Amino acid sequence: MRHLPLLAGMLLASSALVPATAFAAEKGAADDSGADGGAEGAQDSSGASAPAPKAFTTGVAKGRDLLDTAISASVLDDHDLAQLSVSSIAAIMQNIPGIRSETSDIDGFSAITIRGLPLAAEGSKFLQLQEDGLPVLEFGDIQFAGIDQFLRADLTLSQVQAIRGGSASTFASNSPGGLINFISKTGETAGGVMQVSSGVGFDLKRVDFAYGGPLGGGWRFHAGGFYRSGEGPRDIGYTGFKGGQIKANLTKEFDGGGYIRFYAKYLDDRQPNYGTVPVIVTGTNADPTIGFVNGFDPRNRAYLSGLTASIPEVDRNNNRTLIDTRDGLAAKVKSLGFEAQFDVAGWTFTNRFRFSDVSGEYNDNVPFVTAPAPFFAQFGGPGGRLSYAGGPRAGQAITDARLLALSARIYADLESLDNVTNDLRATRVWNAGKGKLTTTLGIYNSQQDMRMFWNFASTLQDLAGGSRNAPVNIATAGGVPVTDAGLLAYGFAVGLPFSIYHNRYDVTFDVLAPYGSINYQIGRLAIGASLRWDKGDVQGQVFSPGFGGGRPQFVAFDVNGDGQVSIPEGRVPVLPLSRPAAVDYGYDYVSWSAGVNYRFADSLSAFARYSRGGRATAENAIGTETLDPIAGRPANPEILVSVVKQAEAGVKYRKNGLSLFLTGFWASTDERNAQITADATGQAFVAQIKRTYSAKGLEFEGEWKKGPFTLVVGATYTDAKIDKDVLDPAFNGKTPRHIPDLAFFARPSVELGRFTLGAAVNGTTESFAQDSNQLVQPGYVLVSPFVQYRPTDSLTVAVNAFNVFDELAVVSLGAPTIPASGIVNAQVMNGRTVTASLRYAF
Template sequence: MKAFHLLLTIAPIALATPAWADTAAETAEQSASAQEAPASAQPQREVFSTGVAKGRDILDSAISTSSIRESQVQKLGARSLFEIFHNIAGVRSELSNGEVNNNVTVRGLPMASTGAKFLQVQEDGLPVVEFGDMLTGGADMFIRADLNLAAIEAIRGGSASTFASNSPAGIINLMSKTGDVEGGSLMLSSGIDYEEYRADFDYGAKISDTLRFHVGGYYRQGEGPRKVGYDAVKGGQFKFNITKEFTGGHIRLYGKFLDDSTPVYLPAPMSLTGTNDSPKYAALPGFDNNHDTLLSRYHTSNLTLDGGNNVVTNDLREGAHSKVKSVGVEAQFDIAGWTVTDRFRYSQISGRYSGVYPAISGSLATVAATFGGPGATLRYASGPSKGQLVPANANGNGLVAALMTSDITLNSFDNITNDFRASKVWNLGGGELTTTAGFYKSRQSVDNFSTANSKLSDIVGGGNAALVDITTATGVPLSENGYYTYDGTFFGVYQRRALNVDYDTNAAFGSLNFKTGPLAIGGSLRYDFGGANGYVQSYKLSNNPGSFTKDMNGNGVISAPERKVGFLELGNPSPVDYTYNYLSYSVGVNYRVAEPFAVFARYSRGARVNSDRLLFSSAINANSGSLANREALIDYVKQAEAGFKYRTANFSLNGTAFLANTLEHNSYFGPTIDRKYKAYGLELESSFRAGIFSLTAGATYTKAEITNDKLDPTVIGNKPVGSPSLFGYVTPEISTDLFSIGANFYGISSRYASDSNLLKMPGYVLVNPFVQVRPVKDLTVSLNVNNLFDAKGITTVSTATIPANGIGTGTVINGRTVSASVRFDF
């Protein structure tokens, strides 16, 4: 950890957005086209447009912001969107499931569930989905970063509470190129030590003086960063937009088609020994969950029931399969001194989400006795050794896992959104008064079906894990083809579930900002109201046993696992029918002390409406669908922040002190949460450039605790699960016309594996070096290494203490991967 503390010592002398770079934003209402800009003797004005009423220089705004340009993204070597987010100060992103459906939060706000509960991820100024923590439907499932990306803008806290719904922690906005910079690129990429082949392209141009377009996308295929034995990465994206400019504004039509599959790396077995305070995490013989997964070429299908209780065989190789078809319109025009902007988008979203999760990992003898009694035997049910006894020292570890196969169909996550706003600047008392008013409306569908099967598998890497059958000492088979039951027996509380609910979100908002000389004072309000309507299905809601006997394989014989088949009560749905409303506000003051220096302060109250996480909990009346516990629906976040911003031509330093109080209600497969949190800390970001050398960095210190818990008072005063004291990044770089060479370092300090604060997850540093060579004009050859030193970065552990058998289950960041690319610009 000495290296990590050194990293954070360096961090205050660098910044996420270099002061010499062009801003990504054209205006508050226009999407941006980020581009390289030369260094100059004077600092450039940086206009920021995300989560504010009107774009203005960040030194005149009482907000904490960061931006990342597309050219920077290409150097980071990130394998997922949330790895890019590592390079935004104050943003903590946690890779827990592979490339998608990961976790992100801001500063010290809790990460009590998966996804982005308090943060909104946007694409071109509108949310990708209304709720960023929908189960298996997080925002990163339905968005990809490619050559279409111009820049990423992020606002933390501040006016995010009032200029977007369900986003009290902040907004991260991915902004597309719009053709204002003519030309394009073709980039071919390949993994060097792993199989993934990818082609990216983009092109933008002017059709006339007032008409321009941009198109781009990618296609990829391969096994992915871990060995699974088949092509787990497959698919691509295509985006386009066309913009017509006219006096006082523009109108833009855009669309996206995404059809992409990526593997789901759910928690997997690992060696976990030592003590709770000083644990030792290591690879198992034959299985290293830095590089391996229990996904396998010998376990590619799943026999189950669909949402109509019909027998189906699903392809587990789909992993996280995302399908998005979207079309949108953005219009801006001036009327009588008012700047009017409207953004509209309709997205048709569907897909699948499947993976395997070990409930128990133990020795052959232990697992056989647990599920089959004394003298039970295990035989391979798939793979090259099918039918043979599993040897006691199988794979060098002699271990078997009781797996849950999670298989979820995303029928519809369709989203329709419109954001209308109008702004005008008035000359008043020698200053400028900016007024903004608007209305936001969205309709979010959540229609999915969740099923789970229980199977047995050996534990081995390389995509070679095989299913296992168990037989009693007297020869009675208790499983068939690896299936122990056709439901979630190994996890007990996991039920087959279906839901079909539409969420209606409406918000009226407005703001006033008065600027006179160096002083700017502003405030904003947002009134959200809406509701949910639909139904849910689960045997738990009607106290039905939840399983029945069914001949799943159609052979006319009922086997042991076919006596326990999970099903849905199709004729007995439980309604969902409720409404809500709440008020958010934000006030701030900014003082430009001098041309390069400003100070600011802000206080905000925002909120997040809980969605599908509460549907099967006691918060909703199962008979009427109304709210049985109205307090559980809306989680408020109150934040105070104060800071400074300093910017010259070659150096920038921003600092923000923050305090946040957060309510949290959550429920799905795990225990229900009803608690309060408090967090305070300091966030720093900075940049420095001297000749061919540059350095960017950010660091965040957080002190967080659980201040109240209505269900488990023993955790009051503890740190929230996974909450670090320190995290941050540093990126030094040397760049000339011929080459660029550097490395991106990301570090995080130790955290607790549970709210009980017993078992620790060690901190780690992720080192990602990069080299770009430009031998001739418009040609760039790149080499990127992700996790150079093969750090075992533990992100979750499925136990609160050291397990007695020394076998733990958890998620680990990917091990070292090396990729190369060649890019042609034209």
């Protein structure tokens, strides 16, 4: 990356001054006031004050009291996290107002958005996820590489800080909707904790540990991590969860103040991809009832099986390979970084740097056509035959009308998503007249690799469920095989419009972004503004059959190595390795934000803000339907950047154990994307969209503490619509899919001596399954109680029951209307999942 040597030189020069300079305090809360500020500290679940909190540092210039700031922000601390009954990143975010998170409580295959911004595809396009102040990936919606796949929550996690709108667009790149920052513990207090946990009634065992404290001479450290293994809460027949992570940091605090910190992380973990499964939908579009196919209950089963796990394929270099889909959502991350803060001539300098070696796999099995067996026998021509291709019934003929599914086997080799990031900023507070002027200047630089390979196949299997799904063969009436061990086609079967998904990307995104802010505080009034200019440089090459001389490239190839070329092997998609499409283009955009805050009293303030932020398009800009392979850039420049505009105003109140925050918002964005949708029969297809969206609503967050009682609540009301659809005006004025009118959560708890009792309640009202606004997606309420018992001060026994009433919580329905077959793909939350844990603190 050409800009990093300059930044590294600046950092090294400034680091030489560390021992002799006066440092700004690391915790630095409420050190000044302004309109681009931070959030107040959290308290523990017992009602007693928690240890002194870190300053709110996410998406702001300096940490400040929330009542002095013109932003809408939230904090979850480690006490809150212990009560949530979930461990996945996306499920944690469901407990932050304004966030809409679709998940099966796994890290990956999630769709996350904020304030009604569209969920056109998976991932988090307008919302950036950070770890310790730097992005996990530069882009949150890389296809088959959801950002939460490479992030884990464990006992090393100190806080989750979230800023919605506000200055997020100017203090980070590609984050116009907001920022969520996962902050690690750094060993301020000596001590450690060891925790063992196990599923009750299902196989998943986990060990967590964390330890840290002062080392003397201004040094302190913290280290911890987890390891887990087991089948998991859904019946899949093999070890789906396996792996863990370890994190460590070492901090040196200097006598005059300030610090320098070094940190490292190693993550090697895999999870099953629960994905979507077929369900039966009856009733009407306005009032549907969800049922189960062949008793296949998706709350405790998945469309996964060891009997269908092995798939022969061709790799990124057109060589034979064997894919093991049991690897599921696999993530490997090796990170090294450092952070420093110091004062020079009245300026406070802060630098964060991290290098992350990121790789992994994405495996999914999506049932695209579910139908009675005779429908698929037709693929063998008149008199076509069906039989089991594996499992205990291998070779047995299928002569009845049992349901089978033609599925898309999706495999993505995430060879390298490495990124290098550096963020250097300088802040100074000036006396200006009767007030204080805070100025911040910064420069951000990142390099994001995108080396990945996508490979799809079409397979046929039954729907036995309970880890017994088995592959099915098709043969002609004369016994000639049409499939190979249940594999119907390498790539997509004839008739499925997905031929573009056999691609290899070797591309690097280089981002340079100078930014700055000013804030003026006089008396009770604070006014501020911030500005950022993002400049991107994209270089590399893309390999795709669509760039192979004007027509898709298919060859006859003995993929499974049995010495014969079968019918499926007669048409195998391969990459034109000698004819890549070059990628070489640039983009830039400007983001800005301005706000005002007025503190009427110690307990009451109000704010208003307007922001404009941009978001660069990642690999969607260089796919076979968007890239001009001759020019090396997207054929339509409009796809390069999406712009989000937001206005917000809020009131904040905090006094005597009661805090109430209410924010009204309006958000608008233009979207150029591709989304997977379905036709009236339920058949999936990829649709290009070119739209503008808008949303307005209210966010509420409150906390009440009285003696042993604590109640935390949050709710978001959203009125969203598609303002204009350029490609299909029939969608004008429709409500975007999966956006409910109301989403809410509540966490009541009570401290009774050595017992803590409580529950986490999460719910949404109904929404529309697709943008056509026909089929309604039912709302749900999940109740997840917890109990903690402390027989001694250092020992805690806890039981958490997620979804204790076993509610069928549908987060995604894949059809616009109830099809004639009544079969629709759905993604659902886990059913009742009880976990017991034993924690020892020392």
